[in-house]
Amino acid sequence: MAIDTKWSEILNSSENKGAYIKEVQDLDDEIGAFLQFDPDLGAALTTGGSENSLKGLPFAVKDNIAVKDFNLTCGSKILETFSSPYSATAVKRLLEAGAIPVGKVNLDEFGMGSATTNSALRKTVNPWNPDRVPGGSSGGSAAAVAAGMVPFSLGSDTGGSVRQPANFCGVYGLKPTYGAVSRYGLVAYASSLECIGILSESVDMMERVYETIKGSDPKDQTSRDASGEIPDLHHETMTIGVLESTEGLDEEVAQAYEEAINQCKSLGWNILPVTIDSLNYVVPVYYTIAAAEASANLARYTGVRYGHRSAQSTDVQSMTRETREEGFGSEVKSRIILGTYVLRSGFQDQYYVRAQKIRTRIKMDLAEVYEKVDLLMMPVFPTQAFPATGDSLTPFQQKLADRYTITANLAGLPAMSVPTGVKNGLPVGVQFMAPEFCETHLFKAAKAYEAIYRPQRASKSLHLIQEVR
Amino acid sequence: MDRKELETTASLAMLQLHEDEVDTLTDAVTTMLDYFSLMEDVDISGLAPTTHAFIAQESVRDDIIAEVPEVEPKELLSRGPEHDEDHFIIPNVL
Numbered sequence: 001m002a003i004d005t006k007w008s009e010i011l012n013s014s015e016n017k018g019a020y021i022k023e024v025q026d027l028d029d030e031i032g033a034f035l036q037f038d039p040d041l042g043a044a045l046t047t048g049g050s051e052n053s054l055k056g057l058p059f060a061v062k063d064n065i066a067v068k069d070f071n072l073t074c075g076s077k078i079l080e081t082f083s084s085p086y087s088a089t090a091v092k093r094l095l096e097a098g099a100i101p102v103g104k105v106n107l108d109e110f111g112m113g114s115a116t117t118n119s120a121l122r123k124t125v126n127p128w129n130p131d132r133v134p135g136g137s138s139g140g141s142a143a144a145v146a147a148g149m150v151p152f153s154l155g156s157d158t159g160g161s162v163r164q165p166a167n168f169c170g171v172y173g174l175k176p177t178y179g180a181v182s183r184y185g186l187v188a189y190a191s192s193l194e195c196i197g198i199l200s201e202s203v204d205m206m207e208r209v210y211e212t213i214k215g216s217d218p219k220d221q222t223s224r225d226a227s228g229e230i231p232d233l234h235h236e237t238m239t240i241g242v243l244e245s246t247e248g249l250d251e252e253v254a255q256a257y258e259e260a261i262n263q264c265k266s267l268g269w270n271i272l273p274v275t276i277d278s279l280n281y282v283v284p285v286y287y288t289i290a291a292a293e294a295s296a297n298l299a300r301y302t303g304v305r306y307g308h309r310s311a312q313s314t315d316v317q318s319m320t321r322e323t324r325e326e327g328f329g330s331e332v333k334s335r336i337i338l339g340t341y342v343l344r345s346g347f348q349d350q351y352y353v354r355a356q357k358i359r360t361r362i363k364m365d366l367a368e369v370y371e372k373v374d375l376l377m378m379p380v381f382p383t384q385a386f387p388a389t390g391d392s393l394t395p396f397q398q399k400l401a402d403r404y405t406i407t408a409n410l411a412g413l414p415a416m417s418v419p420t421g422v423k424n425g426l427p428v429g430v431q432f433m434a435p436e437f438c439e440t441h442l443f444k445a446a447k448a449y450e451a452i453y454r455p456q457r458a459s460k461s462l463h464l465i466q467e468v469r
Numbered sequence: 470m471d472r473k474e475l476e477t478t479a480s481l482a483m484l485q486l487h488e489d490e491v492d493t494l495t496d497a498v499t500t501m502l503d504y505f506s507l508m509e510d511v512d513i514s515g516l517a518p519t520t521h522a523f524i525a526q527e528s529v530r531d532d533i534i535a536e537v538p539e540v541e542p543k544e545l546l547s548r549g550p551e552h553d554e555d556h557f558i559i560p561n562v563l
Contacts, residue, residue: 082548083548085540085544085545085548086539086540178521178522178523179522179523192520192521192522193522218535221528222521222523222528224523278511280507281507281508281510283504284504284505284507284508285508287501287504287505288505288508291501295482299482299483302483303550304549304557304559305545305548305549305557306548306549307550308550309550309551313560314560315560315561315562316559316560317483318485319559319560320483321483321484321485322485324482324483324484325484325485325486325487328484330490330493330494330497333479333484333486333490333494334494334497334498334501336482336484337478337479337482337484337494337498338498338501338502339482340478340479340481340482341470341474341478341502342505344478344481351505351508353518354508354509354513355505355508356518356519356520357513357516357517357518357519358508358511358513358516359519360517360519361511361513361516363519395497396497396500396501396504399501409522410522411522412521412522412523436523
C-alpha cells in the first residue's frame with residue numbers, strides 16, 4: 001500500500017527519520033498533541049512483523065494506555081512522573097505486528113472531558129483551527145492523526161472519547177464491542193463502559209489495526225472472541241435506522257446528518273426512521289454509573305504505589321487526603337465526589353441501582369431496533385469543534401451533549417464515527433452503530449461512504465506525508 | 470447538596486478539599502444530582518440491573534501457571550514514591 005511504503009521510506013532511512021522527528025516536533029509546538037515523543041524508544045520495543053501486518057507503521061498512544069518504559073500520566077499531576085513497567089495487550093499485539101509506538105498523546109485527565117481542556121499537562125488545539133478544541137477525551141490521538149503525524153492512534157472510549165474527537169478532527173474513530181479488545185494496560189476509569197478504540201485516517205487502516213488488536217486475553221476476564229457466527233445483514237441491501245427526531249443539533253450538524261441520510265439512499269441502502277425513547281435517559285444513567293465506577297477505580301491513587309505523594313503528609317491519612325487534593329484536577333474531584341455520593345448507603349437505590357435498571361431498558365430498546373435494521377446512523381455530537389475559550393459550552397452542557405455517543409457504551413455495542421465533509425472550515429460527520437461483534441458491518445458502511453467522501457488532512461499537517469494515503 | 474454533605478462525601482472519598490474549591494465543587498455536584506432526578510420518570514418495575522455490558526459465561530481456566538509475570542516485583546516497587554528492596558514505605562502508623 002502506498003501509505004505503508006511511504007512510512008517505511010521515512011522511518012527506515014536515518015536522514016528521513018531525522019526530518020520526520022524534526023517536522024513533528026515543530027508542528028507539535030503549535031498543536032500540542034504529544035505528551036512524549038520518542039520514536040527511537042518505540043522502535044526498540046517493536047518485536048516483529050510478517051507480511052500483511054503493520055510493519056514499520058508509526059502510531060500514537062493515548063496516555064492512559066500502557067507502553068513499556070514510556071510515561072503513563074493519564075494527563076494528571078498525580079501520575080506526571082510515573083512510567084509504565086509493561087505494555088497493554090493491544091499495544092503488545094501492535095508491536096508483534098511490527099508497528100512502532102512513536103509517543104504518548106494528550107487527553108482529558110483520566111479520560112474525563114470532551115475537549116482535552118481538562119489535561120493538567122498540556123494544551124492541545126484542533127489542527128483544522130487552532131482556536132478550536134480537538135475534542136476529547138482522546139484529543140491528542142485525534143489531533144496527531146488529523147495532522148498526519150501518524151496514520152493511526154489508540155484512544156479509549158468510555159462515553160464517546162474516541163468518536164467525538166475523531167469527529168471534531170475529521171478522522172475515523174472506532175469504539176469496538178465491549179470486550180472485543182483487551183483492557184489490560186488501560187488505566188481504569190469506568191470499567192463496565194470503557195474500551196480501547198482506534199483513530200485512523202482511512203477505513204482500511206482501521207480494519208487492519210482492529211484485526212490485529214482484537215481477541216480474548218487471559219489478562220482481561222471481560223475480553224471475548226466473537227461467539228458464533230456474525231449475523232448476516234437482514235436484507236441484501238443494508239437497512240440503516242435513522243433518528244426520527246434529533247433535537248438540539250447545531251445547524252451544520254443537522255444539515256450534515258440530513259445529507260448523510262441522502263448519501264445512504266444514493267448508495268442504494270434502505271432508510272428506516274426509528275424512535276428510541278430511552279435516549280432521553282442515557283445521559284443521567286451514564287454519568288451515575290461512570291462516576292460510581294470512577295470513585296472506586298481512582299481510590300487506588302493514595303500516594304503509596306504510583307506517582308505523586310504530598311510532601312505535607314505526617315501520617316497515612318493525611319498523606320492520602322493531601323496527595324489526592326494536590327494530584328487531581330477539579331473535574332476528577334467532582335466525579336469522585338458524585339460517584340461516592342451515589343454509592344452511599346441510603347442513596348444507592350435512588351441513583352446507582354436505578355441507573356443500572358434503566359441501562360437494562362436501554363439495551364432492550366436497542367435490541368428491538370436491531371430486529372429491523374442492520375445499523376443505526378446517528379449524529380456524533382450536537383456541535384462541530386467548539387472554541388477553546390469563552391462560554392460556548394459549559395462543562396454541564398458538554399455532558400448533555402454526550403447523548404448520542406454514550407448509548408453505545410451503555411449497551412456495549414460497536415460504533416464508528418465517519419467524516420462526511422467540511423462545513424465552515426471544520427469537519428462534520430456521523431456515526432454508525434452495530435449489534436455486538438458486527439464491526440465488519442461498520443467497516444462495510446464506512447468503506448462505501450469513503451468512496452463518496454475521502455477525508456482531507458487538516459490545514460496544519462505534516463508536509464512529509466502529504467498527498468499519500 | 471449542601472456544603473456539609475459535600476464535605477462528608479469528600480471525606481468518605483479520602484479527599485481533602487481546600488476552601489477555594491468547595492463552592493465550585495458543590496455547584497458542579499448539585500447540578501448533576503438535580504439532573505439525575507430525571508431518572509425518576511422511568512418505570513423500572515420488573516427490570517434487573519445491568520452491571521456489565523455483557524454477562525459472559527464465567528471465565529475459568531486450569532489452576533496452573535499460564536504465564537510467568539514479565540515484571541519483577543522490584544521493578545514495580547521502584548515506580549512508587551518511596552520504597553526499599555521489598556516494600557513500599559509509608560509514614561508511621563503508630
